Amino acid sequence: xxMKQKTAFITILGRPNVGKSSLMNRLLNQKIAIVSNKPQTTxxxxxxxxxxxxxxxxxxxxxxxxxxxxxxxxxxIRAVKSGMEDVDGxxxxxxxxxxxxxxxxxxxxxxxxxxxQINAKKIPAILVLNKIDLLKxxxxxxxxxxxxxxxxxxxxxxxxxxxxxxxxxxLLDEMEQFAKPSVHFFAEDQVTDQSGQTMxxxxxxxxxxxxxxxxxxxxxAVGLERFFERDNAAGEPILNVDAVIYCEKxxxxxxxxxxxxxALKQIGIDARRDIEKFFGIQVSLKLWVKVKExxxxxxxxxxxxxxxxxxx
Ligand SMILES: Nc1nc2c(ncn2[C@@H]2O[C@H](COP(=O)(O)OP(=O)(O)OP(=O)(O)O)[C@@H](O)[C@H]2O)c(=O)[nH]1
Ligand SMILES: [Mg+2]
Numbered sequence: 341x342x343m344k345q346k347t348a349f350i351t352i353l354g355r356p357n358v359g360k361s362s363l364m365n366r367l368l369n370q371k372i373a374i375v376s377n378k379p380q381t382t383x384x385x386x387x388x389x390x391x392x393x394x395x396x397x398x399x400x401x402x403x404x405x406x407x408x409x410x411x412x413x414x415x416x417i418r419a420v421k422s423g424m425e426d427v428d429g430x431x432x433x434x435x436x437x438x439x440x441x442x443x444x445x446x447x448x449x450x451x452x453x454x455x456x457q458i459n460a461k462k463i464p465a466i467l468v469l470n471k472i473d474l475l476k477x478x479x480x481x482x483x484x485x486x487x488x489x490x491x492x493x494x495x496x497x498x499x500x501x502x503x504x505x506x507x508x509x510x511l512l513d514e515m516e517q518f519a520k521p522s523v524h525f526f527a528e529d530q531v532t533d534q535s536g537q538t539m540x541x542x543x544x545x546x547x548x549x550x551x552x553x554x555x556x557x558x559x560x561a562v563g564l565e566r567f568f569e570r571d572n573a574a575g576e577p578i579l580n581v582d583a584v585i586y587c588e589k590x591x592x593x594x595x596x597x598x599x600x601x602x603a604l605k606q607i608g609i610d611a612r613r614d615i616e617k618f619f620g621i622q623v624s625l626k627l628w629v630k631v632k633e634x635x636x637x638x639x640x641x642x643x644x645x646x647x648x649x650x651x652x
Contacts, residue, residue, distance in 0.1 A: 343393065343394040344394055344521060345394055345395075345396070345521070345522065345523050345524050346394055346395045346396070346519035346520060346521055346522060347395070347396045347397075347398065347428075347519060347520060347522040347523070347524060347525060348395065348396070348397050348398070348428045348429060348515060348516075348518040348519040348520065349398045349400070349426065349427045349428050349429075349518075350397060350398065350399050350400070350427060350428065350429045350430065350431060350515060350518055351399075351400040351402060351423045351424055351427045351429075351430045351431070351463075352364055352399055352400060352401050352402060352430070352431045352433060353402055353405065353420065353423075353424070353430050353431065353432050353433065353454055353458070353465075354404065354405065354432060354433035354434060354451070354454070355404050355405050355406065355434075355448055355450045355451055355454070356379030356380050356381075356403075356404025356405075356406055357377070357378070357379045357381075357404060357435070358404070358433045358434055358435040358470055358471075359433060359435065359470040359471060359502045359503075360382065360401055360402065360404070360431075360433050361373035361374065361375050361381065361382050361386075361401050362375050362470075362502035362503065363431070363433060363468065363470060363500075363502040364386070364388045364399050364401040365388075365502075366502045366503075366505060366508055367388070367390055367397070367399065367508065367511075367512070368388045368389075368390050368399070368531055370531055371618075372386065372388050372401075372531060372532045372534065372539075373386045373388070373401045373542075374542045374543065374545065374546035374549070375546070376546060376549035376550050376557075377550075378549050378557050378558070379404055379406070380403065380404055380406065380413075380416070380558060381404075381546075381549060382401060382402065382403045382404065382416075383403055383412065383415075383416055383419075383647055384403070384416075384419055384646070384647060385400050385401070385402055385403075385419045385420075385422065385423045386400070386401040386532065386533075386534060387399065387400055387401075387532055387533040387534075388400075388401060388531060388532055389526045389530050389531055389532065390531075391524065391526070391528045392512070395516060395519045396524040396525070396526065397515060397519075398525065398526070400423040400427070402419060402420045402423045403416035403417070403419055403420055405417070405420055405450045405451075405453065405454045406450055407450065410636040410637050411636060411637045411638070411639065411642060412636040412637075412642055412647060413636075414649075415642065415647060415648060415649040416649075418649035419649055420454075421457070422649065424457065424458070424461055424463060427463060428464075428518040428519070428520060429463065429464045429465065429466065429495070429515065429517075429518030430458055430463045430464070430465040430466070431465070431466050431468050431511075431515075432454070432455070432458065432465045432466065432467050432468065432488075432492070432494070433468045433470050434451065434467070434468070434469055434470065434484070434488065435470060435471055436469040436470060436471050436472055436474075436475060436480075436481060436484060436499060437471040437474040437475070438474060438475060438476075438480070439474075442480075442483075442484060442487075444483055444486075444487045445487070447487060447488070447491070452491060455488075455491040455492045456491075458492060459491075459492055464495045464517075464518065465492060465494055465495060466494060466495055466496045466497070466498060466511070466514055466515065467485065467488050467489070467492075467494040467496070467497045467498070468498050468500060468511065469481055469484060469485070469497070469498070469499040469500070470500060470501065470502055471501060471502075471503070472499045472500060472501050472506065472507065473501040473503050473504045473506065478499075481499050485497050495514070495517060496514040496517075498510050498511045498514055536567070536619070537564050537567050538646065539618060540564060540567065540581055540583070540615055541562040541563065541564055541583060542562075543611050543614045543615055543618070544562045544583055544585070544607070544611045544625075544627070545560060545561075545562045546611075546614075547607045547610045547611045547614075548560050548562075548585065548596065548607060550610075551603065551606070551607055551610075552595065552596065556587065556592045556595055556596070558636075559587055559588035559589070559592060559635075559636065560585060560586065560587050560592075560596075561585075561586045561632075561635065561641075561645040561647070562583055562584070562585055562586070562645075563583065563584050563586065563644065563645060564581060564582065564583050564584075565582040565583065565584060565628075566580060566581065566582040567579075567580070567581055567582075568580050569621075572622075576621075576622060577621050577622070578621065578622045578623065578624055579615070579619055579621055579622070579623045579624070580623075580624045581615065581623060581624070581625045581626070582626045582628075583625070583626070583627055583628070584627075584628045584629070584630055585627060585628065585629045585630070586629075586630055586631070586632045586635060586641075586645070587629065587630075587631055587632075588631065588632065588633055588634060588635065588636070589631065589633070590631055592631075593629050593630075593631055596629050597629055604627055604629065607627070608625055608626075608627050611625060611627075612625040
């Protein structure tokens with residue numbers, strides 16, 4: 341007998357670095373969105389699909405909500421806002437780790453602004469307190485919960501750890517309330533709308549974010565020049581990828597390449613390992629570094645890197 345199908349479109353919102361992408365990856369049980377300890381890792385809206393029996397969850401991982409400093413940042417905020425249109429629910433993710441300086445009557449202003457939008461658009465939201473694996477004393481959660489609940493009447497409150505998976509099943513159960521009777525929009529085995537090429541350039545960017553410090557990683561974009569499969573002499577398929585890493589300054593280029601090319605080599609090794617794991621075939625990866633000054637304020641370049649605002 342056909343099960344009655346249900347669908348829930350759910351946007352994942354929060355300030356930068358709280359673990360939105362980690363949470364989506366954990367929910368999907370697969371790494372779709374890149375993760376780093378640098379704020380503003382996610383730059384576009386990334387879709388992730390989870391089909392659990394009769395319910396299909398369609399997640400939208402969004403860039404961290406912040407005050408933009410350039411055109412790229414403005415596009416990122418537009419991606420957050422367009423991710424709030426026509427959704428059945430939201431996960432409002434906050435950082436419960438003790439090193440996050442939490443003041444009860446003084447929530448970060450970008451969180452307050454986001455909650456105001458959630459309220460104005462009447463989006464039912466679940467408060468997700470992430471990173472509880474870092475908490476020794478769970479009592480601090482109560483203070484946080486009551487502070488956030490002053491700003492929004494949440495449909496549920498779920499403390500969890502995207503890292504360990506603790507609490508994820510509770511969230512999955514709570515999200516069922518967002519599901520509406522509807523046919524499924526995606527095939528059961530589809531996990532994301534990102535192309536293979538986008539996944540590859542993002543995997544390379546992740547390694548750069550993880551390896552680089554200060555302002556360098558924020559000014560990086562990765563473009564693919566070539567992406568094709570060919571058999572080697574032994575008849576085994578090899579995925580060939582030629583990628584260009586764009587940065588904003590000549591001095592940044594030097595940092596990315598490193599002494600004798602050592603830094604770039606390591607980035608290439610790390611990225612290749614991930615790409616091979618993802619596609620399940622051997623990969624040949626070649627990397628170049630080029631400077632494009634102030635590209636984050638140049639529409640043409642933003643467009644060529646696929647970082648336009650993602651309007652529905
Ligand atoms: N200990 C711990 N760390 C976590 C957890 N979830 C995420 N992190 C870490 O938090 C950092 C940020 O994670 P992301 O998933 O990239 O955060 P994000 O909210 O998507 O960040 P932006 O895309 O920049 O807005 C990374 O270093 C993660 O490894 C968690 O449950 N526990
Ligand atoms: Mg992210």
